[in-house]
Amino acid sequence: MPELPEVETIKRDLETRILKKKISKVWVDEGFVKKISPDVATFFQLLKGKVFNKISRRAKLIYIEISNKMFLLIHLKMTGQLVFQAKKGELTVGGHPIVNVTDLPNKFTRVIIEFSDKSKLFFNDIRKFGYLKIVDQEGLDEQLLKTGVEPFDREYKFEYLLEIMKRRSNLKIKTFLLEQKLLAGLGNIYADEVCFLSEVKPTRRVKTLKKSEKELIFKYIKKVLAKAIKHRGTSFNTYVDSDGKTGGYQQFLKVYGRQGESCLRCKKGVIEKQKINGRSSSFCPHCQK
Ligand SMILES: [Zn+2]
Known part of the structure; x- marks a missing residue:
């Protein structure tokens, strides 16, 4: 699933590629019309002949200001991917790493936005959980209110973390960290x-955390995301060859995907994998308390 760093990376890449270009054609796959709003006809009408002025991100939502003061919202959800194909065919890929991406459009292509210089933006989605939506300013504000403070906001302070931890003190820390509304x-x-x-063990209840542990959690939330953005995320493919190059953060992962291997920190524990509230979680049973 593309996470914040991967979405930020594709946003930054698209910024230098899709802005100020006139949209000449829009295509939507028949099986994807329900994930387009308003209806497909209006969607076409609101995009054709317009240009994208600005691209922004809030949490994992990308929103693009269109020249008619409307906003195109793109959510990649579990398996969404954005691919920009330059006129000469060079690809810029972000989001879920779908293989054989050079084959475009492919069976997972749901939307194609073509620009007047013949470059194209493809929205591919294997499981069709993602969506594209055009809203006005009010609709955008409404949407943005649905997500909580993000670690790069000015509002992200230790006091804020303490406050939301107090509100949801019964949650396991892993579940708490995934709660997007907080x-x-x-x-x-x-x-x-x-x-x-x-x-800290991901299964611990928030209320059992010591202040020193909360301080570490506060610090690492921002640090981990900032470093991942710097390295273009984990599940990220940039200009890909047929093997699909992955994002550079992979090499910095300390615990995720390491189940069965010995712990990089204490060297004594073996990384365990366990489901917490339906989400697979990896941790060291020895040094995570
Ligand atoms: Zn350990």
Whole structure:
């Protein structure tokens, strides 16, 4: 699942590629019309002949200001991917790593936005959980209110974390970290990494955390995400060859995906994998307390 760093990376990449270009054609796959709003006809009408002025991100939602003062919202959800194809065919890929991406459009292509210089933006989605939606300013504000404070906001302070921890003190820390309405943008991979670096078992209830542990969690939430953005995320493919190159953060993962291997910190524990509230979680039973 593309997480905040991967979405931020594709947003930054698209910024230099899709802005100020006139939209000439829009295509939507028949099996995807329900994930387009308003209806497909209006969607076409609101995009054709317009340009994208600005691209922004809030948590894992991308929103693009269109020249008619409307906003195109794109959510990649579990398996969504955005691919920009330059006129000469060079690809910029972000989101879920779908293989054989060079084959475009492919059976997972749901939407194609073509620009007048013949470059194209493809929205591919294997499981069709993602969506594209056009809203006005009011609709955008409404949407943005649904997500909580994100770690790069000015409002993200230790006091804020303490306050939301108090409100949801019964949750297991892993579940708490994934609660997007409280804190937006931390997904499964990075939540595991935060728990590991803070030396806290993901199964602990929030109310059992000591102040020193909360301080570490506060610090690492921001650190882990900032470092992942710097390295273009984990599940990220940039200009890909047929093997699909992955994002550079992979090499910094300390616990995620390491089940059965010995712990990189204490060297004594073997990384365990357990489901917490339906989400697979990796941790060291020895040094995470
Ligand atoms: Zn350990």
